[in-house]
Amino acid sequence: MQIDKSKQEQIEQTLRNKSAFKKKLFSKFAKAIVTYDMIQPHDKIAVCISGGKDSFLMAKLFQELKRHNKFEFELVFLAMDPGYLDVNRKMIEDNAKIMGIPLTIFESNIFDTVDNVGGSPCYLCARMRRGYLYSNAQKLGCNKIALGHHFDDVIETILMGMLWSGQFQTMMPKLHSTNFDGMQLIRPMYLIREEDIIAWRDYNELKFLQCACHFTQNCSTVLEDGTSKSKRAETKALIKKLKETNPNVESHIFKSSQNINLATVLGYKKDGETISFLDTY
Numbered sequence: 001m002q003i004d005k006s007k008q009e010q011i012e013q014t015l016r017n018k019s020a021f022k023k024k025l026f027s028k029f030a031k032a033i034v035t036y037d038m039i040q041p042h043d044k045i046a047v048c049i050s051g052g053k054d055s056f057l058m059a060k061l062f063q064e065l066k067r068h069n070k071f072e073f074e075l076v077f078l079a080m081d082p083g084y085l086d087v088n089r090k091m092i093e094d095n096a097k098i099m100g101i102p103l104t105i106f107e108s109n110i111f112d113t114v115d116n117v118g119g120s121p122c123y124l125c126a127r128m129r130r131g132y133l134y135s136n137a138q139k140l141g142c143n144k145i146a147l148g149h150h151f152d153d154v155i156e157t158i159l160m161g162m163l164w165s166g167q168f169q170t171m172m173p174k175l176h177s178t179n180f181d182g183m184q185l186i187r188p189m190y191l192i193r194e195e196d197i198i199a200w201r202d203y204n205e206l207k208f209l210q211c212a213c214h215f216t217q218n219c220s221t222v223l224e225d226g227t228s229k230s231k232r233a234e235t236k237a238l239i240k241k242l243k244e245t246n247p248n249v250e251s252h253i254f255k256s257s258q259n260i261n262l263a264t265v266l267g268y269k270k271d272g273e274t275i276s277f278l279d280t281y
Contacts, residue, residue, distance in 0.1 A: 033065070
């Protein structure tokens with residue numbers, strides 16, 4: 001395809017000079033990196049691109065951060081083809097060219113594997129994807145992988161754990177890998193709102209993959225009774241409903257993960273051990 005340099009420049013200018021996008025996207029991206037100490041000198045980071053709006057924006061924000069380059073670090077833009085249809089693979093490649101992202105793509109057979117799993121294969125698929133990303137990033141000399149989870153993903157995960165799994169846990173801004181020595185995972189989109197990502201996408205007239213796997217093509221719709229095959233879609237709809245009477249509900253859910261008073265909970269887990277309030281009563 002013929003590359004339109006003016007399109008790439010337009011996309012980049014929205015993150016530099018258009019005040020609303022710079023404030024809501026790049027500034028929050030930089031704030032998360034500083035707040036949670038995500039990048040150190042001489043890091044080599046695999047920026048993992050799934051093909052969706054979040055990961056492609058993350059790639060552009062990393063490129064913009066690199067322009068400022070307060071200290072030396074390296075970037076690799078890494079994408080996995082888990083068995084996409086040709087049209088979906090081409091969309092990822094075309095978007096990378098349009099946006100000026102030098103993409104490294106590797107193949108896996110994840111879709112074929114999870115197609116044979118009963119029930120919902122999403123959890124297995126996510127674990128396998130992450131393992132492949134860690135492995136291939138490590139082969140390229142990276143010590144970190146960056147994923148494009150945003151603020152809405154974080155609060156939905158907190159609420160999903162409470163409502164559907166009976167546990168309170170947070171999608172952490174960074175993690176040490178338990179299976180790949182010396183590797184870490186970072187989420188630099190942690191403070192960015194999804195509505196601002198959508199606004200940026202639409203302003204630049206960009207089209208990205210949603211979920212291109214075989215299982216979830218038709219499962220994200222929420223029905224009139226509020227149910228869906230996707231618990232995340234149901235949770236997103238619930239938060240939207242709660243906002244009608246409490247506009248601050250999202251920030252309150254987020255803050256709840258930072259304001260836990262252990263003296264007022266029945267129990268918690270630490271290093272694999274369950275601790276009851278009765279232990280210190």
